[in-house]
Amino acid sequence: MAVRPWTWLILLSAAVLACARPQAPGRPPNFVLIVADDQRYDALAEVQREQGERGRFPWLRTAALDRLAQEGVRLRNAFVVNSLCSPSRASILTGRYPHAVGVLDNHTAFPTDAPTFAHALAARGYRTGYFGKWHMGRQSGPRPGFEHSASYLGHGEYFDCEFEVDGVPTPTRGWVDDVSVQFAERFLRRRSEQPFLVVLGLKSGHSPFEPPESWRGAYADATPRATPNLDAPAIYARARGTDAQRAARRRRQGREGNGADLEGGRDLDQGYFETLSAADDALGRLLEVLDELELARDTVVVFTSDNGMYFGEHGLRDKRTAYEESIRTPLIVRYPRRLAAGVVRDELALSVDIAPTLLDYAGVPPQAQAHGRSLRAVLEAPLAAEASVRGWRESFFYAYVAERGSLAPSVTALRTARHKLVVYPGHPEWTELFDLLDDPYETRNLAGRAEHAELFAALAAERERLASELLFVAPSPRSEFERDPSGALDED
Numbered sequence: 224m225a226v227r228p229w230t231w232l233i234l235l236s237a238a239v240l241a242c243a244r245p246q247a248p249g250r251p252p253n254f255v256l257i258v259a260d261d262q263r264y265d266a267l268a269e270v271q272r273e274q275g276e277r278g279r280f281p282w283l284r285t286a287a288l289d290r291l292a293q294e295g296v297r298l299r300n301a302f303v304v305n306s307l308c309s310p311s312r313a314s315i316l317t318g319r320y321p322h323a324v325g326v327l328d329n330h331t332a333f334p335t336d337a338p339t340f341a342h343a344l345a346a347r348g349y350r351t352g353y354f355g356k357w358h359m360g361r362q363s364g365p366r367p368g369f370e371h372s373a374s375y376l377g378h379g380e381y382f383d384c385e386f387e388v389d390g391v392p393t394p395t396r397g398w399v400d401d402v403s404v405q406f407a408e409r410f411l412r413r414r415s416e417q418p419f420l421v422v423l424g425l426k427s428g429h430s431p432f433e434p435p436e437s438w439r440g441a442y443a444d445a446t447p448r449a450t451p452n453l454d455a456p457a458i459y460a461r462a463r464g465t466d467a468q469r470a471a472r473r474r475r476q477g478r479e480g481n482g483a484d485l486e487g488g489r490d491l492d493q494g495y496f497e498t499l500s501a502a503d504d505a506l507g508r509l510l511e512v513l514d515e516l517e518l519a520r521d522t523v524v525v526f527t528s529d530n531g532m533y534f535g536e537h538g539l540r541d542k543r544t545a546y547e548e549s550i551r552t553p554l555i556v557r558y559p560r561r562l563a564a565g566v567v568r569d570e571l572a573l574s575v576d577i578a579p580t581l582l583d584y585a586g587v588p589p590q591a592q593a594h595g596r597s598l599r600a601v602l603e604a605p606l607a608a609e610a611s612v613r614g615w616r617e618s619f620f621y622a623y624v625a626e627r628g629s630l631a632p633s634v635t636a637l638r639t640a641r642h643k644l645v646v647y648p649g650h651p652e653w654t655e656l657f658d659l660l661d662d663p664y665e666t667r668n669l670a671g672r673a674e675h676a677e678l679f680a681a682l683a684a685e686r687e688r689l690a691s692e693l694l695f696v697a698p699s700p701r702s703e704f705e706r707d708p709s710g711a712l713d714e715d
Contacts, residue, residue, distance in 0.1 A: 251585045252558065253522040254344070254420045255407075255513070256577070257506060258315060259499070260308065260356060260429040261542065262528035264301065264551040266499055267292070279534075282445045284500050287507035288555065291526055294564045295557025296602050298572040302638065304594075305623055306530040306542040306549045309333075309359050311574055312424075315527070316340065316368075318578030318593035320622070320693055326359065328626040333359035333367060340578040341368030341420060343587050350417045352410040355403030356424030364390045369422070373406040375399075379426055381433035381498075398435040399426050400498075404505040408512050418585075423509070427502035428532075432494025438501040442493040447534065452664040456538040457546070458653045459632050495532075520559045523584055525577060528552040537665075543623050545636040545645045546665055550621055558584070562602055570601045570611045571640065573619055594693060611640075620689035624698050633698050637686035644670075644682040648697040656682070 265271065268285045269292045271278035303311045309329045310321030316339040317324050324337055341351045345368065353369040358377060364387070366372040373388045384399045385392055386406070395402045407421050427434075434441075506526075513519040531549045533539035542549040554572055556562065561584075575595030582589055583597035600612045621636040632653075636645045643665070645655040656670040656679055669675045690697070 250521075251347075251418050252560065253418050253518060254349075254525070254581050254585075255423070255509070255522055256315075256421070256525045256581070257423045257425065257509075257527070258312065258356075259425045259502065259526070259528040259553075260358075260427060261495075261530060261532045262428055262499060262553060263531045263534075263548060264299075264528075264553050266428070266496070266532075267553055269293075269297070270553075276448075277450075279447045279450060280445070280496065281448070282442060283496055285503040287503045287510060288526065288553070290507070290510065291524065291555045291557050292565070294559065295524070295555055296562050296566040296568060298554040298556070298568050298570070298598070298601070300569050300640070301527065301552050301554030301572040301574075302550050302619065302621070303530050303552055303574040304619065304621055306544070306621075307623060307626075308429075308529050310623075311529040312358060313337075314574045315529070315577050318575045318590060318595040320575065320594050320695065322622070322624070322695055323592070323594070323693070327624045329358070330360045330626075332362040333357075335367045337367070338590055338592070339368040340581050340590075341422070343582055343590065344420050344585055345370060347585060347587055348417055349585070350410075350413075350415055350419040352407065352420070353422045354407040354410070354424070355400065356426050358424070363387060371410060373403070374424065378429060381426065381431070398501065400502045400505045401435070404509050407509060411512055411516060411518070420581075425502045425505075427498035428495045429498075430492075430495075432492055432498050434494060434497035434501045437504070438497040440497075441500065442496050445493055445496070450536060450664055452536045452546075452666050453538075455664070455666040457544065458655055458668065459544075459647060459650070460538055495534075523556065523558040523581070525581075526553060526555045527574070527577065529574075541631065543629070543631040543634075545621055545623070545634050545638075545643070547659075547663070550636075550638070556580075556598070556602055558602075563606060566606065568601050568604065569640075570615050571617070571619055571638070572598055572601065618685055618689070620686065620693060620695070622690075622695055635686065635690065635695075635697060637682050637689065639682070639685075642678065642682060644679070644686055646686065649699075 267288050268283050269289045271281050271283055304314055305311055305321045310326050313321050313324040313326035313333055317337055321327050325334055345351050351369045353366040353372040353374060355374055357366055357374045361377045363376055371389060373386050375384050375386050379399055381399050383396055386395050403423060407423050410421060513522055530542045531551050532542055533548050536548045537546055573595055576598050579589050579593050579595045579597040580599060583599045604612050618637055618639040621638060623634050625633040633648050634645060636643060641660050643657045643659060647653040654670045655668045656675060657665045
C-alpha cells in the first residue's frame with residue numbers, strides 16, 4: 224500500500240519525539256543555584272551594555288552570564304537584606320533574615336537544625352548536592368540539608384584548595400572554581416530518575432584576587448569610568464574620619480595592594496574582574512553539561528551573588544553598609560520550559576525570595592517561617608505588562624549589625640522603588656534620605672529638609688513597621704569604632 228506524502232511527516236515527527244527526552248509527566252524541575260562572591264549588580268557585560276556611557280566597566284566580559292540573561296529573566300532590582308557574606312548566604316538558604324537564623328557575622332557556623340530549601344526538596348525526593356564555597360565561618364563537615372557536598376573551609380584558596388568531600392578532607396589540583404564545577408558536573412552525570420538540586424558557591428570575586436593563567440592580566444590596562452559618588456564620602460566616614468586617619472588608610476592601602484587611590488576609586492585591583500571572567504568560563508562549561516545531558520529545558524538555573532562591593536564609591540572599598548553598590552546584586556533565572564527568554568523585570572526582588580521561589584516551582588508548600596516570597600508571579604508576568612505585578616512588595620527592610628572589629632557601623636534602611644531611608648543606630652545625625660530617581664548615585668542627602676518632612680515620616684513609619692514585623696531589634700550603639708571608621712579596607 225502506498226504511503227501518502229503527509230504520512231511521512233507524521234512518522235518523522237513520531238521518531239523525533241521518541242528520541243527526545245522530555246520532562247516526565249508530573250516530574251518537577253531540576254534546580255541549579257549559583258552564588259558568586261562579592262559580585263556587584265553591574266559586574267556583568269550585559270548590564271554594562273545596557274548602561275552605555277554610565278557603565279563603569281565597559282570592557283568586562285561575561286559570556287556565560289550574558290547567555291543566561293538572554294535565555295532567561297533578569298531582575299534588575301535585586302537586593303540582599305544583609306550585605307555580608309555569611310549572613311547573606313544564610314538568608315539565601317533559608318528565605319529568612321540573618322537575625323532570625325542566628326548568623327550575623329562571618330564567624331558563626333550555620334545552625335544544622337535551620338530549615339533550608341535543600342531539606343524541603345530532599346524530603347520530596349530530590350538528590351541534593353552542594354559544591355564550592357560554603358563560608359559560614361570555618362564550618363566543617365557535610366553541609367546541612369545536602370546529601371552530598373564537596374566544599375572547603377572558610378574562603379579556601381584559589382589554587383590547589385583542600386576540599387571536604389562529604390566531610391572528608393580531600394586534596395585537589397587546579398583553580399578553585401574550576402574544581403567546584405568539576406565536582407558539580409560529576410554529580411550531574413550520575414544519571415537518576417530523581418530530580419536534582421545543585422548549589423554552586425563560587426570563590427570569585429573575593430580577595431585575594433588570583434585568576435587562572437588564562438585570565439591573568441586580561442584587564443591590566445582597563446580603566447573604570449568615574450561616577451559622581453566617588454567624591455561623596457560616606458556620611459559616617461565624613462563624621463568620624465580625620466585627615467590623619469585618611470592618610471594612614473591610604474598608606475595601608477598601598478602596602479596591602481588595595482590600590483593607591485581607592486578614596487577616588489580610580490585605581491582598582493583588576494584581578495577582581497579577571498576572577499569573575501574566569502568563573503564565568505567555568506559557569507559556561509556547567510551550562511554546556513546541562514545541554515549535553517539534555518537537561519537544560521527542565522532545569523531552573525538561578526544566578527546571584529551574596530552581596531555587592533564598593534570600588535571607590537563614597538570613598539569605600541568593601542560592602543556592609545546600605546548604599547546601592549553594596550546591597551544590589553545580580554539575579555537571573557532561566558527555565559526554558561516556563562519562562563520567556565530575554566526578559567527584564569524591575570520589581571524589588573530579595574535574597575530571601577530565592578528559597579520560596581525554588582520550592583514553589585517544585586510544588587512544595589512554602590516554609591512557615593520564611594520572610595521572602597516566591598518570585599514566580601514576577602518571572603511569569605506577561606511581557607506586555609508595564610507596571611509591577613499587582614500586590615508585589617513596594618519596599619523592603621535592610622539591616623547590617625557591626626561585627627567585633629568592624630570597619631563599618633551598624634545600619635538599617637528602608638528601600639522603595641524610588642527612595643531610601645538610612646538609619647545608623649545611636650547616630651541620628653548620620654540619617655540619610657535619598658531620591659534614587661533624581662539622585663541614583665546617592666550624593667544629595669534630603670534628611671532634615673522641611674520640604675521632605677512628610678516623605679521622611681512616611682518612610683520612617685514603614686521602616687519601623689517592617690522592623691517590628693521581622694522582630695528585628697536594633698543593636699546597642701558602641702561609643703567608638705574599634706578601628707578606622709571608613710570601611711575602606713575590610714575585605715572579609
